[in-house]
Amino acid sequence: MTSDTTTGRSRLDIGAISGQRGGRRSSSGPIYGGGGGGIGPLLRTALLIIVTVVILVLVAKNCTGGDTSARDLQNETEAALVVAGFADLGVSVDGSTATLSGEVASESARRNAIANAKIVPGIEDVIDNLTIAAVADPGIDSGQGNGGAEVDAALQTALNQLVQGAPIQFASGSAEISDESITVLNQIAEAINATSGSVIEIGGHTDSKGDPEQNKILSQDRADSVRTYLVERGVESTRITTQGYGADQPVADNETPEGQAANRRIEFSVR
Numbered sequence: 001m002t003s004d005t006t007t008g009r010s011r012l013d014i015g016a017i018s019g020q021r022g023g024r025r026s027s028s029g030p031i032y033g034g035g036g037g038g039i040g041p042l043l044r045t046a047l048l049i050i051v052t053v054v055i056l057v058l059v060a061k062n063c064t065g066g067d068t069s070a071r072d073l074q075n076e077t078e079a080a081l082v083v084a085g086f087a088d089l090g091v092s093v094d095g096s097t098a099t100l101s102g103e104v105a106s107e108s109a110r111r112n113a114i115a116n117a118k119i120v121p122g123i124e125d126v127i128d129n130l131t132i133a134a135v136a137d138p139g140i141d142s143g144q145g146n147g148g149a150e151v152d153a154a155l156q157t158a159l160n161q162l163v164q165g166a167p168i169q170f171a172s173g174s175a176e177i178s179d180e181s182i183t184v185l186n187q188i189a190e191a192i193n194a195t196s197g198s199v200i201e202i203g204g205h206t207d208s209k210g211d212p213e214q215n216k217i218l219s220q221d222r223a224d225s226v227r228t229y230l231v232e233r234g235v236e237s238t239r240i241t242t243q244g245y246g247a248d249q250p251v252a253d254n255e256t257p258e259g260q261a262a263n264r265r266i267e268f269s270v271r
Contacts (some may be wrong), residue, residue: 070095077120084116085186085229087179089130091117096124103131109186109233134225152198156270158191159200168226168266175221185226188268190232201241201269202226207260208247220244226266 014119030066073094081089081100084107089102098117108131117126143227177185192200204219204226223242229236252259 015028025028051218068212073122077117077123080116080120082179083151084112085182085232086116087182091114093123097127097149098123098125099127099129101129103183104186147216152270155191155195155198155200156268159270162187162191163243163266163268166220170222170225173218175218175225178227183203185229186233189230189235191256192230197240200213201243203250203267203269204242204244205251205263205265205267206261207245208250208254209260210245213247214257216244216246216248218244223266 030069070093074091077093077098078091081087081091085101086104089100090103092099092101092241098120100113100117104113110132113127113130114126117123147231166181168181168184168185170176173177202223204221204223206219208215220242221244223244227237227240227242230240246256247263250259250260250263251265254260254263
């Protein structure tokens with residue numbers, strides 16, 4: 001009796017435990033999707049979160065890529081204009097359209113700036129908001145250049161007045177023209193192109209500091225740099241010669257900083 005009772009109780013307990021465990025398994029079916037073959041609410045929520053995160057990541061990636069592309073196109077357009085000598089112009093890029101703003105020296109410079117913007121890959125159209133600077137009137141006949149000595153004298157005066165008002169600057173110890181001198185060089189090119197026939201000498205000068213021979217070489221290189229730029233701006237190469245004078249022709253006292261600055265110069269002689 002005792003043995004049977006104990007055995008029966010043990011079997012009953014095991015069955016009860018099995019029933020409890022089975023109940024847990026069956027109750028878990030609707031939550032995780034077991035048993036009936038459907039998707040439970042927790043699984044559906046997890047899938048929805050995953051899909052949402054993936055969509056947000058893709059959208060963010062596309063947006064960031066677009067911004068980077070626009071910035072790259074803006075930078076490439078600005079770089080192309082700097083290389084072409086238009087560092088002072090404003091540039092804004094919207095899609096495949098570039099808008100140029102600022103002041104250029106002439107109509108030919110305007111066309112040149114637009115052309116350099118258009119060659120940038122990705123730029124399909126250019127909006128022209130450029131203005132043409134008023135060039136100082138050299139007071140010479142702009143027809144066929146038949147004024148002889150008077151025309152030459154007037155042109156020489158005009159060119160030297162331009163560089164006195166805005167001296168042509170170079171990087172220290174080199175013949176590289178500073179960006180700040182581009183505007184005055186464009187005006188010089190325009191004034192020369194307003195005449196014909198005259199031959200212009202570009203003279204390079206330095207102060208007396210340093211080795212005299214090196215100063216002559218530097219002054220020659222600087223005069224050559226100015227000539228190269230003017231030819232690129234449409235001045236006939238046969239009309240321009242260069243000469244480096246070093247410190248041989250000072251116009252001020254080389255013992256003072258102010259005098260040294262005045263002696264470092266480019267001058268024009270017309271004949």
